[in-house]
Amino acid sequence: MISTEGLTKFYETHPAVREVSLFVPAGETCALVGPNGAGKTTLLKMLAGLLRPTSGRVEVAGVEVGAEPKRLHRIVGYVPDTFGLYDDLSVRHFLEYFARAHEVSRESMGKRIDGVLGLTDLTSKRDAQVGSLSRGMRQRLVIAKTLLHAPKVLLLDEPASGLDPHARRELRDLIRQLAQLGTTILVSSHILTELADFSTSVIIMERGRVARAGRIDALVEELAGGTPVRAEFLEAEGAARLAEDLGERAGLKKIKVEGATVDFTFAGSRAELAALHRELSAAHAGLVSFYERRLTVEDVFLASGRRDVS
Amino acid sequence: MAWNPSLSLNPEFVRALRTTLPRRRALFVAGLTVVLLAAGAWVVWNRSAPPIPYDAYRELIDDPAHASRMWARQVKGFGSESYGILTVLLFALLFVLGPALAGLSFVQERLRGTAVFQQMSLLSPFRLAAGKFWGAGALAYFVALLLLPCALAAAWLGGVGFEKVSRLYLFLVVGGFAWQALGLYASAALCGAGGGAPRGGLLVGPLVAVGGAVTALALNQFFTADYELMAQRLAAYAAGGEYTDEYFYRSYQAYWWHFYGARVPAYAVVLGLVGFAGLWAFAGAVRRVKTWQLIPVGARPAWLFFGSACALVVGLLWGRHLDDSVPASRLEVYMLLCWGAVAALAGDSALTRSRLREWWSAERDPLSLLQRSEIKASVTTILVAAGCSLAGLFALWMSYHVDPLGNRLEYGLGTFLAVALCFALTLTATVAFVQLCAMFRFRLGGWAGVALLVFVYAFAGLAGTLLKGEANTPALLNPLAYAVAVTKGDYYLDSDYNSLAWKYDPAERSTRPFVSAPSDYTTRSPAPYDQASATTRGLAAQGGFALLCLLLATLKYRHTRRTMLQDPGD
Numbered sequence A: 001m002i003s004t005e006g007l008t009k010f011y012e013t014h015p016a017v018r019e020v021s022l023f024v025p026a027g028e029t030c031a032l033v034g035p036n037g038a039g040k041t042t043l044l045k046m047l048a049g050l051l052r053p054t055s056g057r058v059e060v061a062g063v064e065v066g067a068e069p070k071r072l073h074r075i076v077g078y079v080p081d082t083f084g085l086y087d088d089l090s091v092r093h094f095l096e097y098f099a100r101a102h103e104v105s106r107e108s109m110g111k112r113i114d115g116v117l118g119l120t121d122l123t124s125k126r127d128a129q130v131g132s133l134s135r136g137m138r139q140r141l142v143i144a145k146t147l148l149h150a151p152k153v154l155l156l157d158e159p160a161s162g163l164d165p166h167a168r169r170e171l172r173d174l175i176r177q178l179a180q181l182g183t184t185i186l187v188s189s190h191i192l193t194e195l196a197d198f199s200t201s202v203i204i205m206e207r208g209r210v211a212r213a214g215r216i217d218a219l220v221e222e223l224a225g226g227t228p229v230r231a232e233f234l235e236a237e238g239a240a241r242l243a244e245d246l247g248e249r250a251g252l253k254k255i256k257v258e259g260a261t262v263d264f265t266f267a268g269s270r271a272e273l274a275a276l277h278r279e280l281s282a283a284h285a286g287l288v289s290f291y292e293r294r295l296t297v298e299d300v301f302l303a304s305g306r307r308d309v310s
Numbered sequence B: 001m002a003w004n005p006s007l008s009l010n011p012e013f014v015r016a017l018r019t020t021l022p023r024r025r026a027l028f029v030a031g032l033t034v035v036l037l038a039a040g041a042w043v044v045w046n047r048s049a050p051p052i053p054y055d056a057y058r059e060l061i062d063d064p065a066h067a068s069r070m071w072a073r074q075v076k077g078f079g080s081e082s083y084g085i086l087t088v089l090l091f092a093l094l095f096v097l098g099p100a101l102a103g104l105s106f107v108q109e110r111l112r113g114t115a116v117f118q119q120m121s122l123l124s125p126f127r128l129a130a131g132k133f134w135g136a137g138a139l140a141y142f143v144a145l146l147l148l149p150c151a152l153a154a155a156w157l158g159g160v161g162f163e164k165v166s167r168l169y170l171f172l173v174v175g176g177f178a179w180q181a182l183g184l185y186a187s188a189a190l191c192g193a194g195g196g197a198p199r200g201g202l203l204v205g206p207l208v209a210v211g212g213a214v215t216a217l218a219l220n221q222f223f224t225a226d227y228e229l230m231a232q233r234l235a236a237y238a239a240g241g242e243y244t245d246e247y248f249y250r251s252y253q254a255y256w257w258h259f260y261g262a263r264v265p266a267y268a269v270v271l272g273l274v275g276f277a278g279l280w281a282f283a284g285a286v287r288r289v290k291t292w293q294l295i296p297v298g299a300r301p302a303w304l305f306f307g308s309a310c311a312l313v314v315g316l317l318w319g320r321h322l323d324d325s326v327p328a329s330r331l332e333v334y335m336l337l338c339w340g341a342v343a344a345l346a347g348d349s350a351l352t353r354s355r356l357r358e359w360w361s362a363e364r365d366p367l368s369l370l371q372r373s374e375i376k377a378s379v380t381t382i383l384v385a386a387g388c389s390l391a392g393l394f395a396l397w398m399s400y401h402v403d404p405l406g407n408r409l410e411y412g413l414g415t416f417l418a419v420a421l422c423f424a425l426t427l428t429a430t431v432a433f434v435q436l437c438a439m440f441r442f443r444l445g446g447w448a449g450v451a452l453l454v455f456v457y458a459f460a461g462l463a464g465t466l467l468k469g470e471a472n473t474p475a476l477l478n479p480l481a482y483a484v485a486v487t488k489g490d491y492y493l494d495s496d497y498n499s500l501a502w503k504y505d506p507a508e509r510s511t512r513p514f515v516s517a518p519s520d521y522t523t524r525s526p527a528p529y530d531q532a533s534a535t536t537r538g539l540a541a542q543g544g545f546a547l548l549c550l551l552l553a554t555l556k557y558r559h560t561r562r563t564m565l566q567d568p569g570d
Helices: A039-046 A069-075 A091-101 A106-120 A135-147 A165-180 A192-196 A216-224 A236-247 A269-282 A297-303 B013-019 B022-050 B054-062 B064-112 B113-118 B123-156 B160-191 B201-219 B227-239 B247-252 B268-294 B301-315 B327-349 B352-365 B369-401 B413-438 B446-466 B480-485 B531-566
Strands: A002-011 A014-023 A029-033 A053-059 A076-079 A153-157 A184-189 A201-206 A208-215 A227-233 A252-258 A261-266 A287-292 B257-259 B262-265 B500-505 B510-515
Touching: A002 A039, A014 A039, A014 A201, A014 A208, A014 A216, A029 A039, A029 B013, A039 A076, A039 A153, A039 A184, A039 B531, A069 A076, A076 A135, A076 B247, A091 A106, A091 A135, A091 B013, A091 B268, A106 A135, A106 A165, A135 A165, A165 A184, A201 A216, A208 A216, A227 A236, A227 A269, A227 B022, A236 A252, A261 A269, A261 B352, A269 A287, B013 B123, B022 B064, B022 B123, B022 B201, B064 B113, B064 B123, B064 B160, B064 B201, B123 B160, B123 B268, B123 B510, B160 B201, B201 B268, B247 B500, B247 B510, B257 B268, B257 B301, B262 B268, B268 B301, B301 B369, B327 B369, B327 B413, B327 B446, B327 B480, B352 B369, B352 B531, B369 B413, B413 B480, B413 B531, B446 B480, B480 B531
Parallel strands: A029 A184, A029 A201, A076 A153, A153 A184
Antiparallel strands: A002 A014, A002 A053, A201 A208, A227 A261, A227 A287, A252 A261, B257 B262, B500 B510
16 A cells, blocks of 8 residues: 655755665555654655655656646645644634545535544534634544545544543544444554554664565564563562573573563464473462563564654 | 525635625625715715805806806816715725725635645636636626716716726726736735745735836826827828927827827737737736646746737837837837746756756656646746747847838848847856756746846846946847847937927027928937957857856756755755
8 A cells, every 4th residue: 555665855964764675565554653853754754745755766556756746646645743823714614624625525425424523523622713722622623624625545643642532532442333334544653652553564664764564464474473471460479480491491581571461472373382381280379361562663673672752 | 505696606706705795795795885975975075065156156156057056166176076086995995995805815725724635626716816806806897887877977967088088097997907907916926836935925915016006197198088089189290280399299199008009098008918918928828827736737828918918019019109218128028028037937947956856856766757747838838938039029020121211121130140149149048047946946047047147137237337438348248238239329229209399489589399200210329339349358248147047057957956856865
């Protein structure tokens, strides 16, 4: 769905993005992570056709960016990190303007506006002035406006910045909903926990380059070399004993003890893991829980050895 | 969705209208306008009343016939004064307020942070620009529409002629729209394709407003003048039946201009020029929006602009006519305008370091054809502009040598070649110097080169005049000074063609002016220097400067390329 080849962007003499080649398949919810100044916004702007690359190639849903900007804007929706709104307009007039600007037909305009208002939970604010909306509502309104032309690809740049925890949760739910509708989403943030819950793939950027990219499960498997498992004990001593026990067994790697918790990687089938669980439960009395750990973007990021992101 | 008339209009216009003139604000503005109109009318009506007479004349004043005359005088005074005031207000609305708001249109989008949404909008650049154009002027048009019927009624009451009113109001509309288009262009140009808020962006509005006000003040005389009366007086002077007043004769002549030899009233030419500027400013704004939305732009509209602008300027400076300025000075004006246009084009499209990087990336990256084609189009446009300028220069030269008197048949092609070569060398030096400056890290990019060149040529001209002799080499570096020096004393280019002569009137024992039909041009003083030497020295100076600029630009280009390829992060 999104592919770039040798994408480079210089701001005068400063290289913001260098030789980025990546591919995001259709239907993915991809997290674009990296510290501030890593080149995330520049990359997203180039994907949205708002910034001309210095060199390289970008293709979104089969459309060559730069050659056909209008065609690109039909299929891409972009929510910038900072934006303003027309505060003097009502929410309805605001959406009506963008619906018309994106060539939504008159017949379907009303239905489309109602749909995005419902999706973003702004139906009750339909006739409110845009200027009277809270920060979270404004963020949702921009997403609503972006969804009016039903883009196949949605690019969200730091969508949760400046939002309170409640609004962040609402935003996460919204992104999940959109992902379920089949939209390819590329969402950037420098706060990993924001993206951890819903991303299926990740692109880690650093100093304008892609440090690592791919599906999270594949990356984890590649990095971890098996299934990550966590065992929790009542006491730290039990955990230490288990670590010793595990160290003597074959097929177990990266055993790490932290207080009463033991993390390790199991390189075997799920049936073999179940058998191991039974054996350990019988041998170690203090074992409280034993489970396959769900890996997040954060794990991938940390596994990449980069810790300069909150 | 229920039928909604706003859905048939340009969405950008509807948006701007809803933002600047929502229903309540419109009602308030209308109410306030009506109240102010009524108050103003009351004040003017009382001002127009005849003075209260002394009691001694009371009897005479009470006479019904006299009272009726006084009433008629008051109505007429009220009408003409109100017409004047309302016309000034209309000019303020259309020449100041509308253009100022248009000047802020794109800038405001950037400052507000909504520009990014418009960049991604599917509205065509034309519709976006048109929507902003009409939307920015909405408030001014709204109040103007309220004032216009009152102004027309006042003109009728004041006995102002229909022709005069319609001529002035045509200027009001055309000039107002033109300045609004210029404001829109300035706003779109300042926003560019960069992401940040433009530096000093909010100054565009006031600057455009000042420009509009100055234009209205400077040019309204061409629309308020009484052309019929002037034509009658000039005809009378020509017939010799009336005493010729030199001051009026010359003043009246100033209201008739020439376009490709045809004598046309000045207001028609001014209207045409203003309309031309407005149309191209709007086209330029659309083009800027295209660039802003990263839509590839073609070079042909720029060629068409240069072609048509050259044709227009050539038309205005064309041929020899009675009482016109000396052709050599008109050549200077033409060359100055062309140089300014080419320098501006070079400044705008100069290859800065980032564009050069794109160019060199395109050499390695066959997919980056877009940048390469745009850069090539910029280079071609400069060549086309220079070609148009030289073609115009040739046309003008020939028009000055087609002698309407049929006295001689000399084209002076040798001198023309010298002037044309000098001008071509100046244009080459300009483009090379601007490009040289663009490769340095000046904040202004290529425009720094334009500013420096203005200084260089002005300094050359000034130093030349301070040095001994009229045709010294530093002065000849300036192409305008060069053109004057090599044509000094020329029968066609440095001669007067005045229709006013002086004759002794024995009856009155004084000389008085009369209009004659001169049979020949009066050559001005011959050159007090060796013109062949001046021609050669000037060309050598121009050529040397052009070569120096080209050499420096080439060296800098190579150096920049080497450092950039060695260290791509530079």
